[in-house]
Amino acid sequence: MNYLMLDKDDITKSYGKISKKELLKELDFKEYQLVSFLNNQGIFRGKYIIVEDDEKDGILIGEVTGKKAKKYYATRDGRFYIKWASGCITELYPFPKKRGNETIAVIRFNRKERYAKNLIASLFIKEMNKSDFVILKDGNWENISVENLEIISQKEYRSISRKKEQKKVGKFINNQLFKKYSSAWDASKDLCISYQTVIDYCYNAVKDPKHDLRWI
Structure with a gap:
């Protein structure tokens, strides 16, 4: 996703493009903060108004x-949007859904639900077989950009799942190891939280976790 940098005093003048990733880094914003910043026409670098680039890179x-009439598109960075017959564009946001102990990003269009990571992987990486799995490299269900996706076989997926179950977890208090668990399952039982929540905590995928859990 790219944005145009327009002169705040003359929006007919453009000073180039900047990516969402660069914007988030430079502003030190989370995604929701950037949305608010754009909606309120916050001034970037003291001289630019940031607007969404009309040139989409979607499929x-x-x-x-x-x-x-409307058309649905997907992009390499895991975005979805609708382009209406009028030319207007509306963002389409994935939502979380539980699949067993796992949280999956789901996208709904044409009255159907699809796993967002599978859709992005099949569009931009390769055509998937029914037995293929898509894993998130950083464990964060919200990050479904191509760079964070990997298509693996069923055999590889089972091997990774077994390693996850056997990986030790530590509970830290004041940055000091307080308690050890032989697996994420043991930690989930002791702390009365779900197995997936333990995984999310260990991968820093939760903004305000109730426990400081880490792989050890």
């Missing part, structure tokens, strides 16, 4: 014809 994934 068409669905279409509705008729009076409410």
Whole structure:
């Protein structure tokens, strides 16, 4: 996703593009903070108004014809959007859904739900087989950009799952190791939280975790 940097005193003048990743880093913002910043036309670097670039890099994934004609697109950085017949563009956001002990990002379009990471992987990495699995390299269900995805076989997935179950977890208090657990399962039982929550804590995928859990 790219943005244009427009002169705050003359928005007909553009001073180039900047990526979402660069914006988040330079502003030290989370995604929701950036959305608020853009909606309120915050001034970037004291001289630019940031607007979404009209040139999309998406792949068409669905279409509705008729009076409410619209097209659905997906991009390499894990974004989804709708382009209406009028030319207007609306962001389409994945939402979390539980699959066993795992949290999956789901995208809904044309009255159907799809696993967002599988859709992005099949569009931008390779066509998937029914037995393939898509894993998130950083463990964060919200990060479904191509760079964070890897397609693996069922055999590889089972091997990774077994290693996860056997990996030790430590509970830290004031940055000091307080208690050891032989696995994420043991930690989840002792702390009365789900197995996936333990995984999310260990991968720093939760903004305000109730426990400081780490792989050890």
